[in-house]
Amino acid sequence: DAARSAYVARNPGSAAALERARRVMPGGNTRTSLWSDPFPLSVASGQGCHIRDVDGHDYVDFLGEFTAGIFGHTAPALAEAMARVHAEGINLSSHTPYEAALAERLVARFPSMELLRFANSGTEANLMALTTARLVTGRPRVVVFQGGYHGGVLTFGHGNAPVNVPFDFAVLPYNDAGAARAEFAAHGPEIAAVLIEPMQGAGGCRAADPQVLQLLRDLCTETGALLIFDEVQTARMSEGGAQARLGITPDMTTIGKFFGGGLAFGAFGGRADIMNHFDPTRPDAIGHAGTFNNNRLTMAAGLAALDHYLTPKALDALFARGEAFRAALNARFDAAGGLFHVTGMGSIMNIHGTGPEAAKRLRLLHFRMQAEGYYFAARGLIALSLPIGAAETDGFLDAIERVLAA
Numbered sequence: 486d487a488a489r490s491a492y493v494a495r496n497p498g499s500a501a502a503l504e505r506a507r508r509v510m511p512g513g514n515t516r517t518s519l520w521s522d523p524f525p526l527s528v529a530s531g532q533g534c535h536i537r538d539v540d541g542h543d544y545v546d547f548l549g550e551f552t553a554g555i556f557g558h559t560a561p562a563l564a565e566a567m568a569r570v571h572a573e574g575i576n577l578s579s580h581t582p583y584e585a586a587l588a589e590r591l592v593a594r595f596p597s598m599e600l601l602r603f604a605n606s607g608t609e610a611n612l613m614a615l616t617t618a619r620l621v622t623g624r625p626r627v628v629v630f631q632g633g634y635h636g637g638v639l640t641f642g643h644g645n646a647p648v649n650v651p652f653d654f655a656v657l658p659y660n661d662a663g664a665a666r667a668e669f670a671a672h673g674p675e676i677a678a679v680l681i682e683p684m685q686g687a688g689g690c691r692a693a694d695p696q697v698l699q700l701l702r703d704l705c706t707e708t709g710a711l712l713i714f715d716e717v718q719t720a721r722m723s724e725g726g727a728q729a730r731l732g733i734t735p736d737m738t739t740i741g742k743f744f745g746g747g748l749a750f751g752a753f754g755g756r757a758d759i760m761n762h763f764d765p766t767r768p769d770a771i772g773h774a775g776t777f778n779n780n781r782l783t784m785a786a787g788l789a790a791l792d793h794y795l796t797p798k799a800l801d802a803l804f805a806r807g808e809a810f811r812a813a814l815n816a817r818f819d820a821a822g823g824l825f826h827v828t829g830m831g832s833i834m835n836i837h838g839t840g841p842e843a844a845k846r847l848r849l850l851h852f853r854m855q856a857e858g859y860y861f862a863a864r865g866l867i868a869l870s871l872p873i874g875a876a877e878t879d880g881f882l883d884a885i886e887r888v889l890a891a
């Protein structure tokens with residue numbers, strides 16, 4: 486309660502911003518994941534890996550826009566690309582060279598993507614991938630996992646009531662080989678797709694057991710179901726995403742977040758024989774339109790992002806930095822009696838409280854770390870961005886030590 490009161494006293498501008506928003510949006514909110522009690526911060530600007538809220542407090546940004554903000558806030562090559570496209574003209578009602586160039590680079594990176602199509606969000610990419618799998622296989626059933634998050638309309642086992650689109654879902658426990666075998670034994674011929682995150686992001690940064698992923702790969706191959714990896718978050722784990730790191734190639738992959746260079750983005754792709762169903766010259770072609778699928782700002786920003794920032798070397802370094810940071814955090818937590826622990830993969834991780842007071846404990850840590858000048862999600866999510874260096878991670882670890890001591 487003391488930490489909560491201190492937060493309220495410290496952030497009058499954010500409180501006022503929420504009050505204003507409440508008049509025109511339910512609870513002042515248009516993005517459920519940003520909500521935290523008593524009210525979330527309202528942020529006015531960002532520079533590199535720093536943000537400043539409307540009350541003038543500076544924070545080191547360890548949330549990185551829930552992984553989409555991998556570039557930090559003022560990446561010059563992205564600003565240059567967006568300014569150039571704006572000068573050339575946007576909304577030209579046509580194909581442009583940017584989209585093929587971006588597709589070429591993505592197809593070259595992801596082992597599973599021979600062909601791809603663009604969409605406007607990770608949610609849309611997943612909806613399209615599932616629809617594709619059902620049309621191509623002619624089967625109704627979709628296997629997903631408890632704790633899975635594939636977008637606001639594809640959410641399984643989180644706190645809020647879901648508004649899921651009506652696919653014929655089978656929701657299995659995550660990382661459970663027995664449940665997967667049983668599902669395929671009972672329903673194999675009906676299964677169109679298995680949709681899985683190689684690490685559940687919103688589900689608490691739980692990495693998939695590689696043996697279970699391999700089992701799902703084998704079961705899909707045996708039965709003709711399509712294995713779809715949702716790499717909307719995990720694509721940053723290497724040049725070719727988590728699939729390249731794990732050495733497991735799905736039939737289809739969905740991506741989103743950072744490949745639009747900080748703008749709204751989604752894409753779904755896979756084997757050529759699957760994706761070719763969208764070829765409009767086919768008499769039985771599947772249609773997939775979307776005004777902004779290939780919008781020039783996103784395509785050009787994505788291209789600049791891949792060429793300037795998301796290089797294989799930079800992604801490998803970010804992965805290593807994340808692994809080291811998570812280990813250092815866990816060492817601090819263990820030394821303080823295991824009040825918290827951190828799960829994750831590479832640069833994406835989640836702090837969890839432990840024990841019967843886990844949720845309260847995490848909330849208190851979050852309040853105290855914010856007062857120390859470090860910003861991450863109230864639910865414990867941290868996503869390192871490229872501009873975060875040793876000064877920022879060391880500073881975070883020092884602040885954690887102070888908070889734990891207090």
Ligand code: PLP
Pocket residue numbers: 551605606607608609611634635636637682686687715716717718741742750751
């Ligand atoms: N899939 C995963 C694994 C995600 O983490 C998210 C977003 O957090 C999505 C899909 C949905 O992407 P978007 O928010 O762009 O619709």
